[in-house]
Amino acid sequence: MAGIFITGATDGLGLAAARLLIEQGHSVTGHARNERRAEQLRRRLPGMADVLIADLSSKRQTVDLANRANRGGAFDAVIHNAGVGYREPRKITTEDGHAHVLAINVLAPYILTCLMDRPRRLVYLSSGMHHSGDADTRDMDWDHRPWNGAQAYADSKLYDATLAFAVARLWPGVLSNALEPGWVPTKMGGPGAPDDIELAHITQAWLAAADDPAAKVSGRYFYHQKETAPATDALDPAFQDELLLSLEELTSVRFPPQ
Template structure:
């Protein structure tokens, strides 16, 4: 399908215009806020049947009313289930129920995540961002893989924050490294991109592909762990650096613009084009040289986030840490 006309300002409705998703089943983590709500809304509006995970069912019921309204109007559906991505027992309980039901998926979107909280550990003892953003999704997609049919896709939500740092396979939990919330976030987003590379390598032989996406900078609940004044100061500083490098003023995206790349890569773009790649602005991201000087808002992907050897090493490390076969 020709999608060359999409760009940074394209919305979910524009990307999916004319697409019939009736009969397609989609699994999305984190559908009670921001990008998750908009992604689910756009999918059900085109007839898809969506299963979305949330941590708080009461909150999600009100937050997803717009999704249910869209589903009722189109014939799509939304089912909400509780899952705490930080708790591997919770992830396993949900995936076990999915496997037991035996219904297949055409699209899995690893959308949920946390950003830059103070140091903490998951119920399983892992550093909070690595344990949630990487290990939680690793267990999820590893266990859902048998339900993904030929032609299915996995979309991992990464971020241009991956440029804050590569994964540290020797000290993933900051046991010996001084904890920095943004470094930990960057490592986890690199980890998400590498999981897509590893998953794609494992499943492309059967027609199942995977990609990671940077949705852009969107002001959502992802910033809930950061004091407003701290976030505003950091944002202003990053924008000053962005301008100092000769860039045009940066524009924050709306949720509809941010979720567009997820749906472009997950539904619209050619599977061979996006397989194992990192996408942004409804396109394949340009590679950055290791020594390229860029701002936090610049486009492009660091080579380490797409390194197939690194991806395989991370996959094996995740399997060891979580005890997954």
């Protein structure tokens, strides 16, 4: 039985992955944005080991979440599932002054990666849209460009994949991978999304807990349990280092050495 922590576990793919992992006999701790959603999750999945609450758009709450998650020691796996989509018609700014999509999709998983006790496996949710991401960290908060929600989302998912591969390179003792779940009809994907919702959550659960040798790899990119090629920029060590430096500057949280 593995101990697994899943961000954004209250609905969509996070909820489905949590349900599957509990059915497989694992101990799953979920995350919710607030107490109301946490209570909904407890009712939906009474087999959940615990539910931790934090608004991931807030650095203060994300740091506190890492500290509370560490009280029980390191998890076997952490799935960075929480995210917001690309339909924001205008730039939304968090209490810390960051673009909402950057704070939740990128800064939060970075902070949690740095501050949580190091697990054996890390799983980061990217998107097929990461291939359209811009490998440039000079204006990650969109302070100096006209807002483009779709591009901001694509950039964030490129950063997620790049973070996964940077961790794989710099922490050889951790299996760190990224995946795309497909364009599925979740709250984020919308009702017209064409991919199979029944398959979308399986890969993240598989990478987090499976004994299958195909899942016990690192620095890879998956779609429906099959390795596929990520954007070449995400595999570039120079861009990985540039991203880590930029994230450290934005969060004041240092990426731990090996």
